[in-house]
Amino acid sequence: xxxxxxxxxxxxxxxxxxxxxxxxxxxxxxxxxxxxxxxxxxxxxxxxxxxxxxxxxxxxxxxxxxxxxxxxxxxxxxxxxxxxxxxxxxxxxxxxxxxxxxxxxxxxxxxxxxxxxxxxxxxxxxxxxxxxxxxxxxxxxxxxxxxxxxxxxxxxxxxxxxxxxxxxxxxxxxxxxxxxxxxxxxxxxxxxxxxxxxxxxxxxxxxxxxxxxxxxxxxxxxxxxxxxxxxxxxxxxxxxxxxxxxxxxxxxxxxxxxxxxxxxxxxxxxxxxxxxxxxxxxxxxxxxxxxxxxxxxxxxxxxxxxxxxxxxxxxxxxxxxxxxxxxxxxxxxxxxxxxxxxxxxxxxxxxxxxxxxxxxxxxxxxxxxxxxxxxxxxxxxxxxxxxxxxxxxxxxxxxxxxxxxxxxxxxxxxxxxxxxxxxxxxxxxxxxxxxxxxxxxxxxxxxxxxxxxxxxxxxxxxxxxxxxxxxxxxxxxxxxxxxxxxxxxxxxxxxxxxxxxxxxxxxxxxx
Numbered sequence: 245x246x247x248x249x250x251x252x253x254x255x256x257x258x259x260x261x262x263x264x265x266x267x268x269x270x271x272x273x274x275x276x277x278x279x280x281x282x283x284x285x286x287x288x289x290x291x292x293x294x295x296x297x298x299x300x301x302x303x304x305x306x307x308x309x310x311x312x313x314x315x316x317x318x319x320x321x322x323x324x325x326x327x328x329x330x331x332x333x334x335x336x337x338x339x340x341x342x343x344x345x346x347x348x349x350x351x352x353x354x355x356x357x358x359x360x361x362x363x364x365x366x367x368x369x370x371x372x373x374x375x376x377x378x379x380x381x382x383x384x385x386x387x388x389x390x391x392x393x394x395x396x397x398x399x400x401x402x403x404x405x406x407x408x409x410x411x412x413x414x415x416x417x418x419x420x421x422x423x424x425x426x427x428x429x430x431x432x433x434x435x436x437x438x439x440x441x442x443x444x445x446x447x448x449x450x451x452x453x454x455x456x457x458x459x460x461x462x463x464x465x466x467x468x469x470x471x472x473x474x475x476x477x478x479x480x481x482x483x484x485x486x487x488x489x490x491x492x493x494x495x496x497x498x499x500x501x502x503x504x505x506x507x508x509x510x511x512x513x514x515x516x517x518x519x520x521x522x523x524x525x526x527x528x529x530x531x532x533x534x535x536x537x538x539x540x541x542x543x544x545x546x547x548x549x550x551x552x553x554x555x556x557x558x559x560x561x562x563x564x565x566x567x568x569x570x571x572x573x574x575x576x577x578x579x580x581x582x583x584x585x586x587x588x589x590x591x592x593x594x595x596x597x598x599x600x601x602x603x604x605x606x607x608x609x610x611x612x613x614x615x616x617x618x619x620x621x622x623x624x625x626x627x628x629x630x631x632x633x634x635x636x637x638x639x640x641x642x643x644x645x646x647x648x649x650x651x652x653x654x655x656x657x658x659x660x661x662x663x664x665x666x667x668x669x670x671x672x673x674x675x676x677x678x679x680x681x682x683x684x685x686x687x688x689x690x691x692x693x694x695x696x697x698x699x700x701x702x703x704x705x706x707x708x709x710x711x712x713x714x715x716x717x718x719x720x721x722x723x724x725x726x727x728x729x730x731x732x733x734x735x736x737x738x739x740x741x742x743x744x745x746x747x748x749x750x751x752x753x754x755x
Contacts, residue, residue, distance in 0.1 A: 284366025534586020631704020
C-alpha cells in the first residue's frame with residue numbers, strides 16, 4: 245500500500261509500502277484490545293469472563309501469525325530503496341522475542357481469568373493487551389522513534405496494571421514507585437536519543453551505526469553523551485543494578501499475574517531494546533558499552549542473589565519477594581552475552597535469547613504455582629509452601645521442577661544448558677573475571693532455590709496467622725490456572741528433553 249509518492253526527480257525513491265503480514269502480530273493484539281474495551285460497555289456483568297477468553301483468543305491469533313513469518317526476511321516502512329533504512333524488520337530476533345512476549349502475555353491471561361472479579365474487567369484486559377502490543381512492536385523496531393514509542397506503549401499500561409487493585413494501598417505505592425522510576429528512565433533515554441539524533445542526523449539504527457564512525461569533531465562529545473544516556477535509560481528498564489530498586493516492591497504490590505508478566509515480558513522488552521541499540525545502533529562504541537555492561541551484569545546478579553538469599557520465610561509475601569530478587573539476579577545473567585557481544589560480535593546475542601526463553605517458561609510456571617498456593621494462603625509466605633507435597637503433590641512436583649530449572653540442576657536440564665551457554669559467551673569474549681563472578685552467583689542461587697525446593701517435601705506446618713482464614717487446599721483450582729501450569733510444565737519438560745529447540749538460537753546471528 246503506497247502512502248507517499250515517488251520523488252519527481254527520481255534520485256531517491258520515497259515510496260513507502262506497508263507489509264501487513266509483517267506487522268500483523270502487534271496490529272492483531274492492539275485491535276483485540278480495542279474490541280475488548282468496546283465490548284465491555286455492552287456485556288452484562290455475569291458475562292464479563294468472556295472478555296478474558298476473547299483476550300486469550302486474540303493472543304493465540306497473534307501467535308499463529310508468526311508461523312508464516314518464520315523465514316525472518318520481511319521489512320516494512322522502508323524510506324528509501326538505496327539505503328534500505330526500514331523502521332520495522334521481522335527478522336529472526338524480532339520473531340523469537342515476539343513469540344516470547346505473546347506467549348508470556350497468553351499465560352498471564354490464563355493466570356488472570358477468574359482472578360479479575362474484583363477488578364474492572366474491561367480496563368484490565370485492554371491494558372494487558374495494549375502493553376503486549378507495544379512489547380510485540382519493540383523487537384521489530386529499527387529506528388529510535390519507533391523504539392521509544394513501542395517502549396512507552398508497553399510501559400504505560402503496565403503502570404496502571406500494577407495499581408489496578410482499587411483501595412489497596414500497597415498496590416498504589418507499587419504503581420507510584422514503578423511509574424516514577426520509569427519516567428526518570430524515559431527522560432534520560434529521550435535526552436540520549438536526542439543527542440544521538442543531533443550528532444548523526446538520522447533515527448534509523450543502521451544509519452546511526454554508519455554515521456557514528458565519522459562524527460565531526462565538534463559533535464563527538466555530544467554523540468558520546470547520547471550513547472551513554474541511552475544505555476542508562478535502558479539499564480532502568482532492564483532492572484540492572486543500581487537501577488533495580490523498584491522491582492521488589494512493585495512485584496509484591498501488583499496482582500500476582502501482573503508480577504509474573506513484568507518478570508518475563510517487561511524484562512524481554514528492556515533487553516530486546518538494549519540489544520538493538522548496542523549491537524545494531526552503537527557497535528562503534530563497543531569499547532564503551534561492553535565494559536559498562538559487564539560491570540552491570542556482575543553487580544546485578546550479585547545484588548539480586550544475595551538479597552534473595554536473605555528472605556525471611558515468615559515474612560508476608562516473601563515468596564513473591566524472593567522471585568522478584570531472583571528476577572534481578574537472572575537479569576545479570578541475561579546481560580552477560582550482550583556485554584560479550586562488544587568483544588566478539590553480535591552472534592553472542594543468541595545466548596541471551598536462549599536464556600530468556602528458558603527463563604520465561606519456568607518463571608511463569610513458578611508464578612502459576614504461587615497463584616495456587618495464594619488461594620489458600622493469602623500471605624504467600626515461603627513458610628506456606630512447607631509440606632505442599634502432602635496436600636498438592638502435582639503442584640509441589642511442578643514447582644520443584646521449575647525451581648531446579650532456575651537453579652540449573654537436573655532434571656531441569658534446560659536451565660543447566662542455558663547457563664552453560666551464557667557462561668561460554670563470557671569465556672569466549674575473554675571476560676574470565678565475569679565468568680568467575682557468574683559461577684559464584686550460581687552457587688549462591690543454588691542455596692535458596694534448593695532450600696525452597698526442600699521445603700515442599702517436608703512435613704506441613706499449621707498456619708501461624710489466624711486472621712488469614714485459609715481456604716482448604718482441597719478448594720478447586722480454576723481451569724485456566726491449571727492449564728497455565730500444564731502448559732509451562734510440558735514446555736519445560738520438553739525443552740529439558742530436547743534443549744536444542746532453543747539452544748540453536750545461541751549459535752549464529754539472529755539479525
